[in-house]
Every structure is written in C-alpha cells, then in structure tokens.
Amino acid sequence: xxxxxxxxxxxxxxxxxxxxxxxxxxxxxxxxxxxxxxxxxxxxxxxxxxxxxxxxxxxxxxxxxxxxxxxxxxxxxxxxxxxxxxxxxxxxxxxxxxxxxxxxxxxxxxxxxxxxxxxxxxxxxxxxxxxxxxxxxxxxxxxxxxxxxxxxxxxxxxxxxxxxxxxxxxxxxxxxxxxxxxxxxxxxxxxxxxxxxxxxxxxxxxxxxxxxxxxxxxxxxxxxxxxxxxxxxxxxxxxxxxxxxxxxxxxxxxxxxxxxx
Numbered sequence: 008x009x010x011x012x013x014x015x016x017x018x019x020x021x022x023x024x025x026x027x028x029x030x031x032x033x034x035x036x037x038x039x040x041x042x043x044x045x046x047x048x049x050x051x052x053x054x055x056x057x058x059x060x061x062x063x064x065x066x067x068x069x070x071x072x073x074x075x076x077x078x079x080x081x082x083x084x085x086x087x088x089x090x091x092x093x094x095x096x097x098x099x100x101x102x103x104x105x106x107x108x109x110x111x112x113x114x115x116x117x118x119x120x121x122x123x124x125x126x127x128x129x130x131x132x133x134x135x136x137x138x139x140x141x142x143x144x145x146x147x148x149x150x151x152x153x154x155x156x157x158x159x160x161x162x163x164x165x166x167x168x169x170x171x172x173x174x175x176x177x178x179x180x181x182x183x184x185x186x187x188x189x190x191x192x193x194x195x196x197x198x199x200x201x202x203x204x205x206x207x208x209x210x211x212x213x214x215x216x217x218x219x220x221x222x223x224x225x226x227x228x229x230x231x232x233x234x235x236x237x238x239x240x241x242x243x244x245x246x247x248x249x250x251x252x253x254x255x256x257x258x259x260x261x262x263x264x265x266x267x268x
Contacts, residue, residue: 008208009036009176014058014068015232028054029065030232036176036210036225041202043219044212046229047255052212055229056180059210061085073175086116090169092162092182092198099165102154106145106164109153110134113168137167140204141197159190163197170201177202179211183218195222216251228254 016029029051036042046052058065059072061082070078072088093099100109111126111134131149138146141163145151153161162182169177179198183191199222202209213219219226225239226246236254238246 008038008040008073009034009059009210010069010071010074011035011055011059012069012071014065014070016054016058016063016065027232029058031068032229032233033068034227034234036208038208039206040225041199041207041209041223042211042225042227043223044210044227044229045214045216045219045251050229051232052229053180054232056178056210056212059176060089060091060178060180088175089178090172090174090176091178091180092165092169094181094184096158096162096165096185099168100153100161103152105150105152106138106156107131107134107149109164109168110137110171113171116172137171140201141167157190159186159194162186162190162194166194166198166201170205170207173205173207175208177207177209179209179213181212181214184214198222216248220246220248220251 011032011034013031013033014029015027015031018024018026018028026049032051032055034055044052044055057063059070061077061080061084064079068078069076072085075088077085077088091099101112104112107126111130114130134149135146138149143160143163145156145160145164153164156164166182182198183194186194195218198209198211201207209223211219211223220243224243225237226243227234227238228236228251
C-alpha cells in the first residue's frame with residue numbers, strides 16, 4: 008500500500024545550517040498494516056510522515072501509494088488517497104462551521120462539487136451513525152459549531168473525518184501530543200478501533216514509547232534520517248519499554264563515542 012524508495016532530504020544544503028532530515032530511507036507497508044514510528048527529536052520521523060503527506064518533495068527517491076507514484080503530487084493532489092490527523096486539534100476542522108458541515112467536506116474530498124442541496128437527509132443520517140462510533144454524544148449535536156467543542160472532541164471528529172472515506176493510507180501525526188493523558192488515551196483507543204474496523208493501512212508518529220509498543224502490528228525506530236530498527240509480529244508483541252530505552256541509550260552511547268573520537 009505504501010512504498011518509500013530511497014528518499015533523501017537535506018535542508019539548507021551548502022550552508023552552515025545544513026541538516027540531513029532523510030538519508031536514503033526506504034520502507035514498504037502492506038495493506039492493513041498499522042505502523043508506529045518512534046525516534047528522538049530531529050531523528051527524521053516527522054520528516055518521513057511529511058514526505059509521504061506531500062508537505063515537501065524529497066531531493067531524491069520515490070513514493071508510491073497503492074502503486075500510484077505520488078512523489079511530485081502536492082498535498083491537495085494526494086487527498087484522494089490519504090487521510091491525516093495533525094498534532095494540533097485545531098488544524099483538522101473548520102472552527103466556524105458545524106459538525107455536519109465539516110463531515111460533508113470530508114465526504115466530498117476528491118469529488119467534483121456541483122450546485123445542489125448542501126446536505127441531504129440521507130447524508131445527515133449517515134453522519135449521525137458515523138458519530139455514534141465516537142461515544143461522545145456528538146451525534147445529537149450535528150448543528151453545533153465545531154469551535155465550541157473541546158480539543159479532544161475536535162481531535163476525535165478530525166479522526167472520523169480522516170477515515171470516513173476509508174483512505175488508502177491514514178497518517179497520524181503525533182495526534183494525541185496536545186491532549187491531556189485521559190483524553191489522549193480515549194483518542195488512541197478510538198484510532199485503534201477505527202483502523203481495525205475499516206482494515207486501514209496506518210502510519211502513526213509518536214513520542215510516547217509505551218504507545219508505540221501498545222498500538223499497531225509493526226514498529227520502526229528512526230535515527231539520523233534512517234530506519235535503525237524494524238519489528239513486527241511476535242517480535243513487536245514481545246517488546247518492552249526497557250528494551251526500547253536500551254536501544255535509545257545505545258544510540259546515545261554511539262554518538263558519544265563518535266564525538267570522543
């Protein structure tokens with residue numbers, strides 16, 4: 008479903024601030040795979056997600072989604088195959104529009120929009136049924152302005168909007184980092200439920216080591232713009248936070264040795 012082939016990206020090339028964000032990174036994801044990405048600040052995990060999302064074009068390499076070469080596609084052109092939930096709960100919804108209007112926009116993503124009645128009775132009922140999955144009572148608040156919702160409610164709505172058309176690939180960009188622990192747990196559990204229910208292929212970037220181990224069926228660790236650890240199946244299931252911490256520690260030790268030498 009996703010093929011990232013040897014992508015590289017360097018910011019500020021040839022300057023004193025040169026930074027290699029991605030270094031010939033490659034990754035293949037099968038349909039229905041739920042991949043979590045972990046790494047320290049500046050390791051390249053967000054750069055990987057942004058490259059796949061179309062935020063920037065890599066200096067070299069190719070990106071394919073469902074065998075479609077999207078390397079040079081803008082974010083807008085990738086909308087028909089990608090769904091994305093941002094770290095900031097305010098980014099995924101239109102605050103001045105109602106819940107049902109936001110869902111209508113999500114349902115029309117990638118479609119031609121002609122002149123017709125805005126939201127039909129049939130569509131409204133579909134939105135209500137979809138919102139019931141969230142268990143937040145939003146199905147009874149279709150005409151509520153989204154700006155009046157809490158951060159957690161907005162993030163849950165954004166998640167629903169990102170998955171309602173069953174995208175080829177769902178990108179979760181540290182989507183619980185701005186939420187309090189209790190709300191974050193609710194949104195993560197909801198993410199897992201929707202991914203499993205619709206058999207979505209999903210890539211989740213997170214700073215939380217326990218969440219990276221708990222969720223998904225595959226985990227990768229990124230450092231220096233490269234994948235330095237990749238586990239799935241029983242290896243992923245049996246991972247512990249201590250083992251992951253040890254891997255991080257070994258990276259830091261290696262860096263120290265390099266500096267010392």
